[in-house]
Amino acid sequence: MPIGRRRVLEGLLAIAAAAFVPASTHAQAGLLARRIPSSGETMPVVGLGSWITFNVGDDTALMDECANVMAAFFAAGGRMIDSSPMYGSSQSVIGYGLAKLGNLESLFSADKVWTSGQDGPRQLERSRQFWGVPRFDLVQVHNLIDWQQHLETLTGMKAAGKVRYVGVTTSEGRRHDLLEEIMRMQPLDFVQFTYNVVDREAEQRLLPLAEDRGIAVIVNRPFQQGALTRRLRGENLPPWAKEIGVTTWAQFILKYIISHPAVTVAIPATTSVDHVRENMDAARAILPDARMRARMVSYVQAL
Template sequence: MHLDSRSRRRVLASLAALPLLANAQARPALLTRAIPSSGELLPVVGLGSWITFNVGRDPAARADCLDVMRQFFANGGRLIDSSPMYGSAQDVIGEAVSRLKPAQLFSADKVWIGSSEQGPAQVEASRKLWRAPRFDLLQVHNLLAWEAHLPLLLRMKREGRLRYVGITTSEGRRHADILKIMGSQPVDFVQVSYNVLDREVEQRILPLARERRIGVIVNRPFRQGELTQALAGKRLPGWAADIGCTSWAQVLLKFIVAHPAVTCAIPATSSVAHVRENMLAARGPLPDEALRRRIVQDVERLA
């Protein structure tokens, strides 16, 4: 049978796609967790942008961030988190979104300004940087002027200009304030630091989140790289294969997202290899409570 050049290209393209299709079918399903206030499903691993996406106008660095986001979406990712505090990160994300046009993006940003009068202007400036019609989630960053900003965000939600409202902290000394707000305000999300070595939120914040049906986003899952660096070169224990892990980064993420109160962990990276590795932690089995205790013991011993 003779094929013209156009038909031949189609056949070759179809044959080239077969290994990709086979790999996609062989992969375990993407793990998701329901947002408690709505039931909407989110993949348990998202993408942070603190430091890693603050690259200014550097074309090469921006291209790296674009490739990271492309790989993130190709692996089923949805939630990307940023803030006005993160320098050029919002603009870097917005430029990439405008080029990639991902249908599944879940946009999470923050208001971070001490003046209540400037809150609306900052939110609008952030929206324009993201090139977004509206945000999915807005959070009061590190509780800065939360008494003023939280009513603004709740009003935006009532008016249909925002889907979810949250609060964040990366400081343990603010946990009492976080608990107070969780117990008295109708927030959809709380964002906190949580990892194998920093587990204070397990005591009160995570149980209250389950009780109050509040989603939990986890920042600093690797202690800004401290944990992965400390474990670099350390041999993975045999139990890692039982939960489908080939790296310590995947172990650390699976430890976090295995907690039933956690909705999504948001590791930040500017590496395509790392985002691919991180997204693999959103597939396959999660550790049970006994194995989570074993992970803590082994990391404390090795790190």
């Protein structure tokens, strides 16, 4: 990396670190949060996804396991839970967990619209009923489907106070050109896309653009749906990982993601209470600086 670019990134990382604030009065000491640019509201840097993991149908035992994951997530200071109509029974399972836990006020509900534009309002109402919330905090256009009509609808809902934030999503590195165009043209609060220590295309255009435009960034598929952590499982962590408080590969990956100054929150999905606690611990202690981030990339590339 050229010296000038490195110094700029180091400066940005220093600014980002200074911008971290306590996530909530309920969180364990040291949990980090970032501000949502369009409002200044704070968001813990690790959230909870529900793709596949919460799609358990109406099996009560499995639904209870998901509720336990949610309980551990909230106990650790988490706020954002993300879902979609595309995720099978995940929305109703989230609703089950929220009802069991008492519909915690700390929840930041993030859902999506995934249908034709004309059916958007009906789908959103069904989704809201599944969750059992009075309104969604954030609604995103899932994978840019019929994005123009949906954004028009969502912008109107936001103006009417029926949703607090509006965004768009993509995943697996798809349609970045169109996503970039939408980010430049539309007044978005959030954008969601894939980013991790090996999927780094977003560093070239999307992350700098989000920072420039004041758009909050949600990172999906941080572990490549588990493929990345499975690939690294048999490898040793570098001895210097302890310098940034890392004890597992999941924490290594999450630390890399959340240390980028444009990232607001990463949303790993899990069915394990131990894993959700492990993930939340990545949002504590020291974050890697620019030199350490480059070192992390080089180490993984060499494996």
